[in-house]
Amino acid sequence: MPRFPIDYSDRKPLGRTGESVSSIGMGTWGIRDEESAFKALVHAVALGLDLVDTAEMYGSGRAEELVGRVLREVGRESVFVTTKLYPHRFRDPERAVGAMEASLRRLGTSYADLVLIHWPDDLAPLRVQVRSLEAIADRGLARYVGVSNFDRRRLEEAVESTAKYEIVVNQVKYSVLDRSIEEDLLPACLRLGVAVMAYSPLERGAVLRSRPVREVASRCGRTPVQVALNFLVSRPMVVAIPKSERIEHVEEIRGALGWRLRPEELELLEKAGR
Numbered sequence: 001m002p003r004f005p006i007d008y009s010d011r012k013p014l015g016r017t018g019e020s021v022s023s024i025g026m027g028t029w030g031i032r033d034e035e036s037a038f039k040a041l042v043h044a045v046a047l048g049l050d051l052v053d054t055a056e057m058y059g060s061g062r063a064e065e066l067v068g069r070v071l072r073e074v075g076r077e078s079v080f081v082t083t084k085l086y087p088h089r090f091r092d093p094e095r096a097v098g099a100m101e102a103s104l105r106r107l108g109t110s111y112a113d114l115v116l117i118h119w120p121d122d123l124a125p126l127r128v129q130v131r132s133l134e135a136i137a138d139r140g141l142a143r144y145v146g147v148s149n150f151d152r153r154r155l156e157e158a159v160e161s162t163a164k165y166e167i168v169v170n171q172v173k174y175s176v177l178d179r180s181i182e183e184d185l186l187p188a189c190l191r192l193g194v195a196v197m198a199y200s201p202l203e204r205g206a207v208l209r210s211r212p213v214r215e216v217a218s219r220c221g222r223t224p225v226q227v228a229l230n231f232l233v234s235r236p237m238v239v240a241i242p243k244s245e246r247i248e249h250v251e252e253i254r255g256a257l258g259w260r261l262r263p264e265e266l267e268l269l270e271k272a273g274r
């Protein structure tokens, strides 16, 4: 039997909010060609991959500006926008609100769907950071709040520190080749009702060269990229956010949905992971 119950839905619950999001969204880190990325992101939204992940850090604000262009093209309501702010912004609620306002100016919108603390900052008490995160939601600048790169202990503390809003997402590295979160963090997320947003789900291209992934792909008539993403979305509460700036790659990514690997194929891949 595979390690987790297979989730057959291509939409995932956003924590305990009652809202659901596409199980595959698009990342925006490390964009090389903005025109090509713009077309790819617009195409992704048209194909139903309507969740976009960005951050104030990416391209020093240029990625958020690019997402802003996409929002103007497809319509703000057509996309679930996640952005991430530098951890030091959360040392004070007013500072967090100011940084969020700057992000929203680049995004050209009055609100994000989700804002995350990009990574843990041990220089400020976590309850202060969570209060700052909540201040952003309180001002109506983000609909939901969450964290990124939090281990189980920090996630539990963040969840306990909330006063008014829930931590709905923990964005962490997770791929078929790197399943380290499955030991401790993924079970904790499932228990706490926190969705996992899996970043670097293609291991920046390394999944294409993985022998077990290639073997399963040829067995089931899919591509290695599709197998790697299908593995992740077969997990409960897991959303994958691959990055691509090429329309043909976006189409291949879209082909990871609408079917599931068989239990024995999931087991084969589980044995192969680091």
Ligand SMILES: NC(=O)c1ccc[n+]([C@@H]2O[C@H](COP(=O)([O-])OP(=O)(O)OC[C@H]3O[C@@H](n4cnc5c(N)ncnc54)[C@H](OP(=O)(O)O)[C@@H]3O)[C@@H](O)[C@H]2O)c1
Pocket: 026, 027, 028, 029, 030, 053, 054, 118, 119, 148, 149, 171, 172, 198, 199, 200, 201, 202, 203, 204, 205, 208, 225, 241, 242, 243, 244, 245, 246, 248, 249, 250, 252, 253
């Ligand atoms: N919270 C964090 O700390 C954190 C850290 C890292 C990443 N992230 C987020 O997660 C997103 C994804 O992670 P990532 O960018 O590190 O890596 P990734 O999604 O694992 O890999 C991206 C690479 O895969 C290539 N690719 C995409 N589709 C492909 C296909 N169908 N065939 C062949 N190659 C393909 C892309 O090239 P092309 O563009 O040419 O298609 C790109 O070079 C980021 O963009 C970012 O939004 C968050």
